[in-house]
Amino acid sequence: MKVTIDNITIDVEPGTTILQAARQIGGDVTPPAMCYYSKLEGSGGKCRTCLVEVSKGSEKDPRPMPKLVASCRTTVMEGMEVKSVTSEKALDARDGVTEFLLINHPLDCPVCDQAGECDLQDLDYAHGNSGTRTEFVRRTFEKEDIGPYIQLHMTRCIMCYRCVFTAQQLCEVREHGILDRGERSQISTYLNKALTNEFIGNVIDVCPVGALTDKTFRFKNRVWFTKPLDAHRDCEVKGCSGHVRLWMRGDEVFRVTARRDEWNEVRDTPDGRKGWICNTCRFHKKKASDWIIDGPTKIKRISVISQGHYLNLKKPTDTFVPIMGRDPKHLLDIHTVSEVNKTDIDLSLLPRPAHSTDFTTGNVLPEAKQINIQESNS
Amino acid sequence: MSIKLLLQHDKKEGIRYYEAWRKNGGYASVEKALKMTPDEIVEEVKKSGLRGRGGAGFPTGMKWSFLAKPEGVPRHLVVNADESEPGTFKDRYLMEYLPHLFIEGIITSSYALGSNVSYIYIRGEYAWIPDILEQAIEEAKANGWLGKNILGTGFDLEIYVHRGAGAYICGEETALIESLEGKRGNPRIKPPFPAVQGLWMRPTVVNNVETIAAIGPIINMGGEEYAKIGVGRSTGTKLISACGNINKPGVYEIDMTCTVEEFLYSDEYCGGIAKGKRLKACIPGGSSVPILPANLLLKTAKGEARYMNYESLSDGGFQTGSMLGSGGFIVLDEDQCVVRHTMSLAHFYMHESCGQCSPCREGTGWMYRILKNLEYGKGKMSDIDLLWDVQRRIEGNTICPLGDAAAWPVAAAIRHFRDEFEWHVLHPEESQTRNFGLAHYADALEVATA
Incomplete structure (x- = not known):
């Protein structure tokens, strides 16, 4: 089935979505996706950042579609022509969505554990404004403790529903969901439950922002200071792939996550199993000796993680000695x-x-x- | 005197009960319809040119013919009685006074669509109406119009009344279906459309109460006869619920050939503006359609008289026209403040947004806060442009039409009443003590646009 995206024609399987076709082309034509997650059934269509203009419906029915469509949930038709970055309308809509997502976002990136691997940061760099047009008090929520593993920051949430789908599809019971509606809608448990299901840790990996973060890694380090290594172990938990990424500094394992691909989605293992990992692997195996190291991670995605290796870097010099006349040992x-x-x-x-x-x-x-x-x- | 099809008997005593309804010719349409084949009924509805009365105005016959009919999969009819649009209360009147007319329509429609289990999804705020409907269903069942093997045709039908929990969004057909399935009332992403995968993934038709109620008269008089009433593609009769600053608020049945002026000022309908005041603006079809100033309401931009029908009200597009929508006719007199009015609508949409997609979730609240600032004298001139920009980026970019419905009233208010917004910015203190007044909105069109 032939589809043309921004004048690039590609042959794809029937039933492929426009977004998937664009990802196969890669590069700039790929629309950003905040809520769509190809590994989760039913996800997508909610954030509206992936809007594209369909300038020709199909070979049979060449009429353009009247509205911008969500590329993650629209399947391609034979001879469809799509405008992504060449459409001013679509770019304007994406700018608008980015602004909407940010008007209530706390912008606490300097203290957020997700900073550096945050989809919203990437989206804002690509489509955001330099300033804000809103002067209203940002929305806040009452803090909720959702157990020993996961930290919930509702103020950062963009309501992508990914974690809800994850819990629905990976765990035996789903204990969290969306409460309330409209602006006040929030991810929550009913009432005050701890999320302790064996696979619930995966919600941290699917969260595009810093709303769900790892409590065992909280404030320990910045992601761009840690070095990712691929590793594996034979996990006895059924359904756990055991293929992980260790985020290390020196000999210390700071964080364990599932392996993610260039679209920030959990990658399948080489032998074709789903890449989700269990809570034991994620939260309790924090020693390098627990793991068999496969080698350093190759990150294709443009991010600060892959860009931390500077050449000819000028290190800042210590000013304690010239000012104080002596070298203090401790603060x-x-x-x-x-x-x-x-x-x-x-x-x-x-x-x-x-x-x-x-x-x-x-x-x-x-x-x-x-x-x-x-x-x-x- | 205009033609009355739906509200023929509404004032008769005891018409709510089966005996009185049957005496007045009730259930004749069911007797007639069950002798026809389902396809003949669909054909008859197509001929009638009946358009959906819920707001979008999609031809009902066409909607019915889109229903997928796979072998061995049950189909469903769901009646949308979640009438939550501010200004619209026609379905409430219909269900409260003429429940049997409604049940009659459901039986015929279910037979035409092959639905053996049909649902009425009624809004939670109409707490007393489900009882009326359930009683009517019981009566119909006792008299053999519902249940197994109706009139010996082998057609079975059960009707269930489902009470909603008070969410405007559940009036959107896919959110209604989700809610009926017991889930959170979030609209689904289309496609697939309900006609293919609706309630419990089965083919489903969702129709408005008034649409279903009109099926009875159509079968009784024949589709072609029905199509002769009205004008152009606006056939049949329409219920209009008039409210606001008028002398006689209420539900009126019109045949779509009367002018807006006649509807507004004649004693048969609204009876003119209350307390002898002058007309400033009007929302002709429920809160989500664009507001029109008096001069554009009574006449189109071309200078022709405007009629109460689908085409004439939308003449001129959104630049100078509006929509018939669901028929909630809200009238504002010269003492009303458009900014305040728009603010309260924006508050409604902020409150009722489901929060699923970002433009609507974040944008509706943002619009409300800007409007609140403008109304209370804290606005800036740039806020008006910002408001325009926000609504522009919501419209058309959301999953369901609630985003559009939130954006259109704001857009129309700025488009037609921008000087009133500017007056609020320039006179922050004065705007707290008095209203802007009529200005040029009621002037003759040539003067107003010159």
Whole structure:
């Protein structure tokens, strides 16, 4: 079946979606996808970032489609002509969707664990504005604890429904879903349940933003400082592929994830099994000796992870020595240079809150010390 | 006096009950229809030119003929009684006063479509109507019009009334089907269309209450006779629920040949603007269709009189026209503030968005907040352009028509009443104490557009 996307013609199987055909071509013509996940049945159609213009419906019915269509859920027809990046209308709509997704996003990338491998960051670099046009208070949610493994940040969520489909299709029971509607809709459990199913960890991998992150990796490191290695182990859990990616720094395994392909989707194993991994592999095997290392990961996707290897990098020099005249060992040494926090004054011995006179006059403290000693003796 | 097909007997005593309905010629259409073949009924409906009364105006006969008929798979008729559009209350009147007319339509339609189990999905706020319908269903069953082997034809039919939980979005056909299946009322992504995979993945037809109620009269008088009523492609009669600043709010049956002016000012219908005030604007078809200023409501941009039918109301496209929609006729007099009115509509759509796709989920709230600022004197001139840009990027980019429905009223308000928005920005304090008034909206069209 022949389909033309941005003047590039490609032959695809019947039943392929426009997005899949565009991915086969690759490069710029591929529309961004925030909610579509080819490994999850029923996903897609919700985020509207993959809108394309169909300028010719098919060979039989050459009329153009009246509206922009979601390329992830529209199957190709013989002789279809699609405009993706060549259509101003589609690009404008994508810009609009990007803006809509960001007006309530907290933009806390500097403290977000997903930063560096976030689909929304990539989308914003490609389609976002430099400033915001909204001046309203951003939406916030009450924090919810969803168990020992997964951290939920509802403010970052873009409602792609991927995690719901994942739990539905991989786990025995789905304990989380969407509550409320419209702006207030949120990923939640009913009521206050912990997500502990053996395969629930995969929601972290499918989440396009930092809404669902790994609690065992939280704030431990930035993804671009860790080195990805492919590894595997024979996992006894049924359905677990055991093929993982270890994110290491030195000898320490900081994080374990499933292996992902260039579209940030979980990749099938070489012998054709699904690449999902179980919670044991993901959260409890944090030693390099647990794994058989296959070698360093090759990342095709353009990201900060693959771009962290700079040549001729000028390292920042230490300024402690020229300024202080000595080399401090710890940050705690700040006490030795501070005028206020004198080390010989033991504030914990004061029977009351400290005030400035404690530091300026030297007489107070020995008294206090004596009182305390007497009290403790009697 | 115009022709009355649906509301012929609505004022008669006890018409809600079977005996009175039967005495007034009730169930004659079922007797006639069950002697015909299903295809003949579909043909008859096609000939009648009946268009969907729920808002979109899609020809019903064509919709029925699209229904897939695979072997061994049951088919379903689902009646959409989730009438939640602000300004529209025609179905409520129909179901409350003439439940048997409605049941009659369902029996005939189910027979034509081959549905042995049909559903009525009724909005949760109509708490008392399901009881009326269930009682009518019981009566019909007791008299042999429902159940097994109806009138000895071998046709079985059960009707179930399903109460919704109060979501506007469940009036969208695929969201309605999801809700009926017991899931969250999110619209499905089309294709596949319900006619191929609908309720429980079976072929399904979803029709509005008024559409189904019109099937009875069509069978009684014949499709061709029915098509003679009305004008052009707007055949038959339409129920209009008029409300707002008029003397006689209520549900009226019109035959689509009366002008808007006649409908608005004649004593038979709305009876003019209340308290002798002047007309400022009107939403002719339920809250989601574009608002029109008085001069464009009564006359089209070409200067012809505007009629109450599908074509005439949409004459001029969205630039100078509107839509008949679901027939919720909302009238605003000279004392009403269009900005405030648009704000409350935007609030409604923000509240009712399902939150599935991003433009609608985020955009409706954004529009409401901008409008709130404008209304309360905190707006900037650039907000008006921003509002226009936001609605433009919602429209057409969403899964279901709710995004369009949220964008159109805002777009039309800015298009026709931009000076009122600007007045709110320029006079932030004055706009809190008085309304903008009529301005040029009621002037003759030549003067207003000059």
